[in-house]
Amino acid sequence: MTGHVVKLDLHYPYPYDGRRPDKSEVSPSLHLGHLNYLDLSMNNFSGAPIPDFIGSLAKLEYLILSNAGFGGTIPHQLGNLSNLLYLDLASNLHYSSDVDNLGWLPSIRFLQHLDMSNVNLSKASNWIHVINMLPSLSVLRLFRATLPSLPSTLPHVNLQQNNLSGPLPNQIGALQSLGYLDLGLNLLDGSIPASLGKLSALYYLNLAANSLAGALTEAHFANLTSLSSLDLSYNLLTVNCKLLTTIDLGNNKLSGRIPEWIGGSLLSLRVLRPRSNMLDGNIPWQLSLLSSLQVLDLADNKLSGTLPLSFGNFIAMIMIQNGGKLALFENMASYYIENIQINTKGSELMFTSVFSLVTSLDLSDNNIFGEIPEELTNFHGLHSLNLSGNHLTERIPINIGAMGQLEPLDLSMNNLSSIIPTSIAYLNFLEHLNLPYNNLSRRIPSGNQLQILNDPSIYISNQYLCGLPLPEKYPGDEPAECPIEKKTG
Template identity: 40%
Template structure:
């Protein structure tokens, strides 16, 4: 549905909608019998004098079409239906008066959201209308798979309670529901994720005069232009939830206030909440809970009148409104002295909390605002009832005051992602009721105080991303209730403390990216509830203990980038729930244990950059025989000592998306059988092995890959025609595979170096490959000129045409490569990205970014100073041009200096003439520049001094003259940088003669060169 209102509201509609899901679920679960008091007729479930046979048969018919995976209806046997689960009868008549078929396992709703799966489909059997005396009906949380709300429900005129929420109904809510004039409780809350339910009007609600509870959240009300007047005509309403319903605009003047009993009002995620409506609300003196989250158009000024009049307010939610101003401007207008819950997150508020007020406050969320002053924490001592405080994602600087320890009732303290400095105060240990402590993403220094061990009730401790030093205190072992411990991305040293064995409830342990040394303690295997263990990027040595196999609930094990040696323990094969295993960048040896083939739930296996030998037969065979099929999607074994063949059983691993077996000693043939069922394969990397790629030209791969690297394998003959089927290909590496002939015109993104390609560079390259990032045709037999339209490769980051026979001048438009013009932003390492918190409007989560930052490290050959270096880098960071070892002539185009994002430039071993462009210093990001072995003349431009990142420079064997500029770092390079230029002098070469070059000498040099070129052309 299209939400009305401001653009910012529309932009966040989906994420905001998800944000409210938990609130909606809680409302459903916490208020199942709202509106029934002592005066109501009471039916006792399971107690009855008799059961009406026709109603028993109706119940069985209803049961027959309900999804029941856990045998919930197991009690629905025998003659007495009044004793069945979810059924209650009138004690006198025996009629069924209550039917509660609410799907009990709400966690599956989360699974549906996260995994795209659904709970089984149910249907509403027509026999429901036989239960004519029903007063209570709950069908919520089922999956009725977009069926319409059954109109027959309107015939159950005795209903007092009706709950159809989150049941995947679709279409128009039948206005016949207005026949249910006895309703006290009506919950029609739609599915939070899609726009299924809608109404044409709300007139039918006016026929339910005793309604106390109404929830129509996520139902599209955009056509109900009279909604405000209808709602106002139900004076019995006590609870109203209209979250994200696309409320129509209500023009002034508004009718007199009639909701005299209203206690809870939730209009969150609607944009047409006007100032007039807020003033109208000032009459709601019975209002206790006001929720206006994500309403977009709110201002502090428009709220002031209402907040000043709501004397009984206990809960106020103004989150996600971009409110601007001081916190005091809001809180000074809150007249209610009993406010307990205040949510102001995701606004643009600053300032402090008023001292001496809000003494009853229990919940305060000010996260994601513009709060700067750390003294806001000094106010905690006044908030003696505070249990939940969230100041995360602000701009708070300074040290945590010791008075934080006075808030002894605190259970949740969130200060993550601010600019807090200094040490964690010892007084933090006074917060004995604390359940969660979040201090991640600050600049906290010093040791973890031993007093942290006093927090005996703590469930979660988050200290990641600070500058904490020293050892982990042994007192950490006192936190025996701890479930989640994250000390990653600090400067912690020493061993993993033995006392960690006391944390028997630990589920998540993250000590990664520190300087922890020593061994992995064998006693770690006693923490049997552990599901996630992150120890990567440390200095841990020794062997992996066999006891790691005792962590039978383990799902994630990351041990990469350490100094671990020895063999992979066989007991790892007992970790049947393991999904991610990364032991890369260690010194592991031996063979891959056969037991790894038993890990059928494994999705990511990375053992790269070790010394592991043996073959892959048992691993692939074991995984290919998993009864439900192996889950493996990423297999990275590069840079090891693996030998033997790649078994064709790899083709049975149908979920594989990434395979990297490069830089091993694998041999044998690669055939169609290796890819038989690999329909999801996107990255195939088998480079630097002794493999024979025996794939026929007419082969049609079952996959559509984005990266293929078969460099330095054996692929003889012409260019493989099957490559043209790979429509999503971004990078292709076929260097040294032995193909020959001219480039096919259909070809797309590629790196095609060190083969026997000949002829000219085709002009279609500039027309058809606008998304090309890497063009590498080094070491071939290409001749002719470089086509001008090559600059149409706007995404190009790497251009390597070195070691060919190209001639002519450099294209004058060479400076127009779009992707090289802009300076590339520094990208954090993949490991750091894995642990970066990503705050969205919905939630904060840890997530590995693989698509945006390119998880495949490209290996690129680059010639500098006459040597070929292999640069392994993240492609998103590298930009270079290598045109060395050709027959290119003419001057270096001045426009080349527009490539401000270029990092490597090699034009050596050509016939370039004239001067180096004066403004070459504009290319400030250059790290390597090689102009050697050309015929360049004149002085070295002084602008070189601006190139602060320049690490490699080669200007040797030209005709340069004059003094080497002394500013910058030019004088610090080795003399070999300038050798072969007889006219050069000054550091690091011998000192220059004591005379000055006449001011017009440079002009005369240019004139001489022009005459020489003119004479040459005449001849």
């Protein structure tokens, strides 16, 4: 009655569940000259335009009209709201607003937060210059805003999932303080400019799902020392790093899938280590094309699917180099030396390694399921194998004893069943064996190297496993007996 209301919150209070609230209306007779906060979000104005008279609420500081079902052209009168700090005009999928010009926006000189997601800005050719005139702006959201093309020079702004087309301007290298750049899901083409390598403060870069082409070289990324997240997926890029031997991206926040192109492009690669990231999806079979690969460490990610049968084709893991380990020290100068950290024998070790001395496969702590391919037993030259912490089923490969160079073998915390193959006793170099927390059964093999590995913790939490070094004796060995195995089916 007095008109001295300062805050009016009429947002639809329930979570959006696919249903729309009843049709809403705003009366132009509303006279609230003292209002500084107005929230009409999540209502249903059924495509009606935003009322012009809102532009007369001169003291307004917060205007929230998001997902309210407004349609039509956003009125220029909003430019009269010179005290506005927060403006949210995001449209929803049912009704969409548009603008014919954004010339009114710089009048809101104190604006700090602007959201025009799903608003059609295709006619606002001056959008990037106008937004750059807002000195206090700290949050800008233009998600699916149908933006016109980027101009030839790029001011200090970020955008994502619009219809941006054309090449990335070379001037992008001038944004020396830029830390977060997301231009994914656009129509960008051409090559990635070399000037991108000047963004030494950049920690997040997403150029995924564009039409970028050309070759990626090591020089582009040599100075991006702060980069922790890089997504270049779903483009047309090639890799011009044919002499690259080591990729160590361990302990970052990399997400998405392992690129298939690695297998066909980096043919000299000997070490691939994206350990402890957030990679997901299947392990691409194309990695088996890396015939020189000696260290593959994909551990501690979110990888799923089954192990590709083609993994048995890693030539460098199949071959026993120069007839044995001792012979490799005779001509040290002929081998490439590199620092690499490898999880082996239950701990992390840093090798200042001669590559020909180290072969390691670590896929532990993922979501890999299915059986261990028999093809892996072709790895006669493999020194370290860790498949623990997955969902592997079926039996341990019968011919595992053919992997004669194995020193640590860790298959713990899976769902492996059936017997432990007797051939495991023929792994003469085996120093560390870990098989607990599976469904293994019957008698533990004996003989050869297994006589030294007599720690019961190697075999614990396998309910139907018995025999030395476990306290449960095999039937016929006095005095105890194995538990009776439950029949299935």
